[in-house]
Amino acid sequence: MARTPLDLDDLVEHWTLLKDEHGLVSGKRGATRLGFAMLLKFYTQYGRFPRGRFELPGEAVEFVARQVQVPAAELDVYEWSGRTVEYHRAQIRGHLGFRESSVADADKLTGWLAEYVACKERRPEQVRVELLARCRTESIEPPTPGRCDRIVGAALRVAEEMLTARISARITVQSTERIIALVAGADQTDDAVPGEASAGEGEMIKYATAIRTRTASTEAILRRFTTPPTPPTRPCWRSAAHRRPPSWPATCGCATFSGRSRRA
Known part of the structure; x- marks a missing residue:
């Protein structure tokens, strides 16, 4: 994925050396001076150090190089590992008030x-x-x-x-004991007599097997047994004789049977 080139506003906002930062850079020379300046500005923007030269935009290198009066090509000889770069990183952390993660x-x-x-x-x-x-x-x-x-x-x-x-914690002790028993005995369900378990027990056995075999997440199964059931809705049609003709409005409210609807 191609990187969007930096415009002048981006360069001025993120890659301009401030007065106190010039003080940190002033005691260094050549590639060390430019490399330190690039580490400093990259860290202030991203909160971390670049992993290498490839993470530094060319426009930013040229912009900072002009400020520190070092040719941009000097950055190619800056060493990204070793005592020098570690010392630079420690200086920058101390200046910005950051510390290494422990x-x-x-x-x-x-x-x-x-x-x-x-x-x-x-x-x-x-x-x-x-x-x-x-x-x-x-x-x-x-x-x-x-x-x-x-x-x-x-x-x-x-x-x-x-x-x-x-x-x-929301499951009762009795329910917990029942689920544990079902999990422990799930291997024996294959030999059970068909119809011996109730519909509810059969459903719990299936979920217990899912816990044991890790084919479903535990919290999803626990939610299944702790979520209150949705109350059934009141049927609008009280018998087969009251089924609506195709020409009636496709509504499911009792207003359909109001006197106003019948007069309409």
């Missing part, structure tokens, strides 16, 4: 996502968007892509377990 941060982010995001949003890509936004709000440098995937996956699992626990 194990404690990952656990905290997982809990926040499970409680406020994954309980309603089940698409991993959308949960990931919220994770990155939360990192920026908390001034945390986003984890690596693989670690982000693990945090999102853990948050989705925790949210599912929390939802299942809330639904399970």
